[in-house]
Amino acid sequence: MERRVIEAAEALARSLGNDTNHTVAAAAMDTNGRIHTAVNVYHFTGGPSAELVTLGVAATAGAGPLVAMAAAGDGGRGLISPCGRCRQVMLDLHPDILVAIPTVAGPQMxxxxxxLSDTYFFPDAQAERVFRFNRRYYDAVASGRKTSSVRWDERIAVGLAIFYFEDDAECPPLRGKILEVLRYRINGLTPERLRLSNGGTVEGYLESLRRHYPAMPADAFVDVVDFHVASSDPDHA
Structure with a gap:
């Protein structure tokens, strides 16, 4: 579903014509699956890129945190990567967004x-965080039956977050709170650390985790994330 931003950006780029002031189109998707689009404003004083205009359009529509962004050039140039300034702004304002980039294997999110590895983080951005789930976990998370998740190579922060269920418009986002993030090496995981209470085994859990993260090394560190949905979190405003 998130790849819809690529189609939206490319469609808008094809409509730009020969206006040299507007040569790039961008599209962004919010946690409710809405697509927001805009174009750049070229000017010698440093007009804003299409991605930045799109951030403003989305904010005007009350979009909240964004989950995906894509940009495309006019004249059939297709998908293009964001410039350094746009990357920094997206990282600070929407730190959990996925960005479409062209690769030799095709578009990738x-x-x-x-x-922007090892980059500077603007401390006063106050960005609203997004915690992603596979859609099959919606009922368990929404009911409060599922209150932990194991993640690899993701930046998870303690605090309020929107729980977003990927690739399913029928699963609306939930509000909740990340309570704790505990890091362990894989070989140090135990049933207790994995919160296994239904007879599951560490080996079975790791097999499923490796399917989800095929690039995860055998000696990786993983994060055990404890969370609450808003309905079960009395401290959530």
């Missing part, structure tokens, strides 16, 4: 943090 990459976490914005992967496009």
């Amino acid at each position: 990459r976490p914005i943090a992967k496009l």
Whole structure:
């Protein structure tokens, strides 16, 4: 579903014509699956890129945190990567957004943090965080039956977050709170650390985790994330 931003950006780019002031189109998707689009404003004083205009359009529509962004050039140039300034702004304002980039293997969705490793974080951005789930976990999370998740190579922060269920418009986002993030090496995981209470085994859990993260090394560190949905979190405003 998030790849819809690529189609939206490319469609808008094809409509731009020969206006040299507007040569790039961008599209962003919010946690409710809405697509927001805009174009750049070229000017010698440093007009804003299409991605930045799109952030403003989305904010005007009350979109909240964004989960995906894509940009495309006019004249059939297709998908293009964001410039450094756009990457920094997206990282600070929407730190959990996925960004479409062109590769030799075709378009790929990459976490914005992967496009700006070891970068500076603006401390006053106050960005609203997004915690992603596979859609099959919606009922368990919404009911409060599922209150932990194991993640690898993701930047998870303690605090309020929107729980977003990928690739399913029928699963609306939930509000909740990340309570704790505990890091362990894989070989140090135990049933207790994995919160296994239904007879599951560490080996079975790791087999499923490796399917989800095929690039995860055998000696990786993983994060055990404890959370609450808003309905079960009395401290959530």
